Every structure is written in C-alpha cells, then in structure tokens.
Amino acid sequence: MSEKSTPAQRQARGPRVQAAVLAAARQELAESGFAALTVDNVARRAGVHKTTVYRRWKDRETLVTDALTEHLADRIPIPDTGAFESDLRALARAMVRSVSSIDEQGVTAALYSDAGRLPEIAAVRQGLFADRFRRATPLVTRAVERGELPEGTDPALLLKSLIAPVYLRLLVLSEPLDDALAEHAADLTLAAARAGLFRPA
Template sequence: MQPEQSPARPVGRGAKVRAAVHAATLAELVDKGYAALTVENVAQRAGVHKTTVYRRWKDRETLLADALAEHMAADIPVPDTGAVEDDLRALARSIVQTFTSPSGRAVLAAMFTGAAHLPEIAAARRRVFADRLARAEPVVTRAVERGELPRGVDPAEVLKTLAAPIYLRLLVTADPVDETTADHAVRVTLAAARAGAL
C-alpha cells in the first residue's frame, strides 16, 4: 500500500506564483524532457491549479519560453578582476558550469532541439543571448581602456569567439566540456583579439 500523497500547498499570488511555476517548469523539463512537459504536471508540481497557469500563459510553449528566458537571464555576475584574461576565464567557466549541470543540459536541449522549432523559443533564445552579450561587454571595454586589447576590437565578437568552442562541444560534437575547455577558449579568444582579428 502506497502512502497517501498530501496535496501541494497553495502558492500565493503574483511574483510567488510566477517563480513557483517557472521552477516547476524547469524541474519538469529536467525530469521528463520537453516532449513529456504538460501544463497539468507543472501546475501540480508548483502547487497551483492549471487554470492559474493558463491565466498567465496561453499554452505550454509560451510557458516554456518564459521560464527559459527567465532562467537564462538570471543575473550572471560580470567579473571585474582588473585583468582581461581572468575576467574572460571567469565568464567561460560560468558558461561551462551552467550548461553542464542537469538543469543547464535540459535548457539547452529544449532551446536547441526539442522546442527549437517554436517561434516563441527562438525569440526567447535571441533575447537571452543578446542580453548576455550586452551585460558582458564591459569586460572587453575595460580591457581596451587598460590597454590589454587593441582599440577597435568588437566586444560582441570577442564574447562570441569565447563562447563558440564551448557551445560547439555542447551542441554539436558532444566532446567533453570542462574548465580546460573554458581555459582554451580564453587563450584562443585573446590571441585573435590581440592579433586584430576581432
């Protein structure tokens, strides 16, 4: 005989509901994947009625897009160590740490495979990555001001070059991704930026 499950405790209104539903969406994504994600299961896990979810999000796709965007846009500390190599290393290692975690892997799978064809997910992906680039650009700007990188270097190109080998391994080759990957990306990026290629 299985123990009787107690119903989930009701969640308050507003921001608490939104946070609970987002957390439940990501948990369902990690546990079951995009194909098995349902509003009903998210609502149950969040401790709200499914009509509460449908009042805020019209369907599973808009709910997922909102939860992914919120998760990906979580405040990532932008390092300011006084040295561009250390700052870029911290950024690269944070990408590795984020996307090699179970929730990070589930987010990547949803954003680039399972739900990638949905316009809502594509729009959320573009917003999130544009926001991340914009928030990290001061790392490069400060390095130029300190004379560590040449004037005219494009901060967005530096950051894309930094992230590219990590995402290639995560999304295309499935090669191992660790701090060594991050550190190599930093060396390649700095060499390219200092040579005037970016």
C-alpha cells in the same frame, strides 16, 4: 471562513510565486521538452492557478525565456576582477560548469532537440543569447576603457567566439567539458580580441 490576505501579504508572496513558476518551467522543460510544455503543467507543478501565470507571462515562450535568462544570470554571473583576461577566464569556467551540470543538460537537450520542428524555440534561444550578450557588454566596455582591448571591439562577436568551442563539443562532438576546454576557449578569444579581430568590418 478564512481571512483575506492583506496587500502586504500579497506583495510578499509575489516574488515567491514568481520564483516557483520559473523553477517549475525549467523542470518541465528539462523533463518533457519544449513541445510538451504547457502553462497548465507549469502552474500545477508550481502550485498556482494558470491565471496567475498568465498575469505575468503572455505565453509559454516568454515564460521559458524568462525562466532561462534568470537562471543563467544566477549560474553564470558576469565577473569583474579588474582585468579582462581574468574576467574572461572566470566567465569561460562558469559557462562550462553550468552547461555541463546534470540539471542543465536536460534543458540544453530540450532547447536544441526541439529546434528542427518547432520554429518558436528559435525565438527562445535568440532571446536567451541576446540577454547574455547584453549582460556581458560591460565586461568588454571596461576592458576597452582600460586599454586592454582595441577601440570598437564588438562584445557580441567576442562572446560568440568564447561560446563556440563549448557548444561544438557539447552539441556536435558529444565530448566531455572541463576546465581545460574553458581555458582553451578563453585563450583563443583573448588572442583574437587583442589582435582586433572582433571589430566589425
């Protein structure tokens, strides 16, 4: 008869189980797409029972959102170099490297190819970008406090400008992504920000 785990053992397993489930959700999304993703398959891949998944996430949308937001937070950290220009360039390069990586391409394809026929995927994407804008807000706030950007600069508008050229090339033009694109996106966004174009009308 096996011994029951202690509270300390269960607590130690918690983060490992959560990490395994989130990784399994990303793998399922990349391989099968959002339409075919089920909590049962995620649980099976993670090696846990589905009730373990449901204790932490109420449905597959919240599971996928958490899996992607955590992943992007690790892959695209918000820099703090002491200057807005270098922060922006570092962020642009990290974003380009992340979305152009092989393992990321499957996730990106699933998020956008399913969009036309699955309305719930829009909520996942909105949650994902809202989290990115929230995390990046201090980058803009610090720049305003240092006098590098005009008062009232909207972080979300600024980030949308930075992201737009990357996703245009990735999803519309199907052209390769590289550091030159990151620098171009940063240059455009920097010039517009300094000109006060990201202050709400």
